[in-house]
Amino acid sequence: MKAFVVEKYGKDGARVAEVAEPTVGGRDVLVKVSATSINPLDKMVRNGEFKQLLKYKTPFVLGHDVAGVVTQVGSAVRGFSVGDEVYARPRDLRIGGFAEFIAIDQDDVAPKPASLTLQEAAAVPLVALAAWQVLVDRAHVKPGQKVLIHAGAGGLGSTVIQLAKHLGATVATTARADSEKLVRSLGADVVVDYTKEDFSKVLSGYDLVLDSVGGANLEKSLTVLKPGGLAISVVGPPDAGFAKQLGAPSFMGAVMNILSRKVRKQAKSLGVRYEFFFMQANGSQLRKLGALYDSGKLRPVIDRTFPFGQTLEAMAYVEQGRTKAGKVVVAMVPDNG
Numbered sequence: 001m002k003a004f005v006v007e008k009y010g011k012d013g014a015r016v017a018e019v020a021e022p023t024v025g026g027r028d029v030l031v032k033v034s035a036t037s038i039n040p041l042d043k044m045v046r047n048g049e050f051k052q053l054l055k056y057k058t059p060f061v062l063g064h065d066v067a068g069v070v071t072q073v074g075s076a077v078r079g080f081s082v083g084d085e086v087y088a089r090p091r092d093l094r095i096g097g098f099a100e101f102i103a104i105d106q107d108d109v110a111p112k113p114a115s116l117t118l119q120e121a122a123a124v125p126l127v128a129l130a131a132w133q134v135l136v137d138r139a140h141v142k143p144g145q146k147v148l149i150h151a152g153a154g155g156l157g158s159t160v161i162q163l164a165k166h167l168g169a170t171v172a173t174t175a176r177a178d179s180e181k182l183v184r185s186l187g188a189d190v191v192v193d194y195t196k197e198d199f200s201k202v203l204s205g206y207d208l209v210l211d212s213v214g215g216a217n218l219e220k221s222l223t224v225l226k227p228g229g230l231a232i233s234v235v236g237p238p239d240a241g242f243a244k245q246l247g248a249p250s251f252m253g254a255v256m257n258i259l260s261r262k263v264r265k266q267a268k269s270l271g272v273r274y275e276f277f278f279m280q281a282n283g284s285q286l287r288k289l290g291a292l293y294d295s296g297k298l299r300p301v302i303d304r305t306f307p308f309g310q311t312l313e314a315m316a317y318v319e320q321g322r323t324k325a326g327k328v329v330v331a332m333v334p335d336n337g
């Protein structure tokens, strides 16, 4: 089959190649991929930025989001049949969505939301799971709480805004002026143009900040929280919880605690909290999210769709920050949806 393969770690290490079809384990569904989407994580994994923690052995197929049709099920699979339209964020170390076929553990898969085309559904899993896990599992966002979501026009931010609004939060976001209309339509109540204004000078009393920018942006984010408020960063620095989540040896936890010591100390001195977050595959959460897409509470935001033969260009487009808003989809087959 055709796949987009990382042959060696690094910027020029990946290309479309012919590889063997995946073997299907007892708990796996084999999915004929209709579409995938690009996440910044793809670039990081290709570059080897995670190789101490996520030990992918080259050559391996890249790609963290999938929508497609089930063509085979393992002997222990329950609830999926050949012909089902599904979507998934395959678990770490079993990624490989940029391919004609992928075998995915049944626990990571959910039926595609009926209201979305396969290409639209491919834009959803990773960012929607991250949104759910940050807002619901970690921060327990309640109606009336004030939530600041950075980079609201991005693939992640555009999804988190919608879910935070659905949960009843008052939502502020940072975005360029030309994205203001979009982020307001997604549910943002307050929009700060990060190219013109310093959000930390105009926002205060927040229960939660989601940082996807890092560095000084994270440090400033701590100052807009109310006492006891929580800053969650999806870009780091990592903390010991991340090493534990990945099952890394305990010394890695100590290393990560050192990496995040400065920001945790800053948070403590301000009477607020800091946590790093890294999303996980979860098919049952994708089912709940699917219902929110089908009821119109959430919608995918798609910047552009590339054909599979242009996966390199699609990745470069995202890496160069050329997206105006939302996700970049890669279509394996034309969408009839």
Ligand SMILES: NC(=O)c1ccc[n+]([C@@H]2O[C@H](COP(=O)([O-])OP(=O)(O)OC[C@H]3O[C@@H](n4cnc5c(N)ncnc54)[C@H](OP(=O)(O)O)[C@@H]3O)[C@@H](O)[C@H]2O)c1
Residues within 6 Å of the ligand: 039, 040, 041, 126, 127, 130, 150, 151, 152, 153, 154, 155, 156, 157, 174, 175, 176, 179, 194, 212, 213, 217, 233, 234, 235, 277, 278, 279, 318, 321, 323, 324, 325, 326, 327
């Ligand atoms: N840990 C996790 O589980 C997890 C999950 C999802 C994403 N992430 C990470 O989160 C980051 C964003 O992901 P994404 O999928 O949303 O990427 P994306 O689609 O490429 O979006 C990035 C967005 O950031 C905006 N931006 C850049 N600088 C900014 C600033 N200083 N203030 C506010 N916005 C700014 C860009 O807006 P302009 O184009 O207008 O500049 C763009 O809309 C990536 O680093 C990704 O790896 C982590």
